[in-house]
Amino acid sequence: MSPYSLQHDRRADRALLLALGALARLTGQYRPVVLRYHSIDPSRSRLSVSRENFAAQMDYLARAGFAVVPLAEAVAGGGKRRRVALTFDDGYRNNLAEAVPILEAHGFPVTFYIAPLLLDTLPRWAAPDQDGLRIMSHGELCELAARPGVTIGAHTLTHRRLDTLDADAAGDEIRGAKRELAALLGGEIDSFCYPHGAYTRETVALVRKWGYRSACTVAPGTALRLKSLFEICRVYVAPTMTLSEFAAALTVASDWRLAVRGEFRKVMTRVSDK
Numbered sequence: 001m002s003p004y005s006l007q008h009d010r011r012a013d014r015a016l017l018l019a020l021g022a023l024a025r026l027t028g029q030y031r032p033v034v035l036r037y038h039s040i041d042p043s044r045s046r047l048s049v050s051r052e053n054f055a056a057q058m059d060y061l062a063r064a065g066f067a068v069v070p071l072a073e074a075v076a077g078g079g080k081r082r083r084v085a086l087t088f089d090d091g092y093r094n095n096l097a098e099a100v101p102i103l104e105a106h107g108f109p110v111t112f113y114i115a116p117l118l119l120d121t122l123p124r125w126a127a128p129d130q131d132g133l134r135i136m137s138h139g140e141l142c143e144l145a146a147r148p149g150v151t152i153g154a155h156t157l158t159h160r161r162l163d164t165l166d167a168d169a170a171g172d173e174i175r176g177a178k179r180e181l182a183a184l185l186g187g188e189i190d191s192f193c194y195p196h197g198a199y200t201r202e203t204v205a206l207v208r209k210w211g212y213r214s215a216c217t218v219a220p221g222t223a224l225r226l227k228s229l230f231e232i233c234r235v236y237v238a239p240t241m242t243l244s245e246f247a248a249a250l251t252v253a254s255d256w257r258l259a260v261r262g263e264f265r266k267v268m269t270r271v272s273d274k
């Protein structure tokens, strides 16, 4: 592994994204993008976006004329090129009070990925004093699911890493979440999201087998960069992301950046090998 990597230099990486974003916007290069959010709170944890930043991002989507569509529509062929879908992972309680009113004001559809056995808990990745990261209750989930434009997807039963489980245990997590959520909310649960973005080829086969129609990863880039509805890539919205970076990330610059980083790494590896 080369020590030279743009990935390790955040400033260079930001400058690269902005430059590529400017080029992409100038030349009108867009592909469908799925945005990945978690908690809407002011803590600036890596899972948090402030309400002010979130509101500004949604205003930007509306002002710039993006079609904010349900996930299934974003990844379907055809349609408008500048399509964006919104996703929230884990079901933090604050999503209902902080994100939903802003989304409803714009009429934007949204998908929430829920691990039903985590409902009403402080998840294991939150520190004891991070009560802002509490997961919503059963009642709150039912309230959320009834709001207009809201789709609920499955995030396994208990949010375990599926790449570490045998096929039976992984199957139970994948099938169990669908069954639990359908029993709680009624209707069909047909979208899935891999906890921690961890999956193998076997995991993908199990997700298909148990009747889901799509699955989201945490791989970066535009939605169909990996050309699979079961490996949808998403743009992570970091707490420190500026509105200019947000605008750049909604273009194919999201993919170009990865390609440039890869090329840069190859070149530097060759240089350092000499």
Ligand SMILES: [Zn+2]
Pocket (backbone or CB within 6 Å): 089, 090, 155, 159, 195, 196
């Ligand atoms: Zn998660």
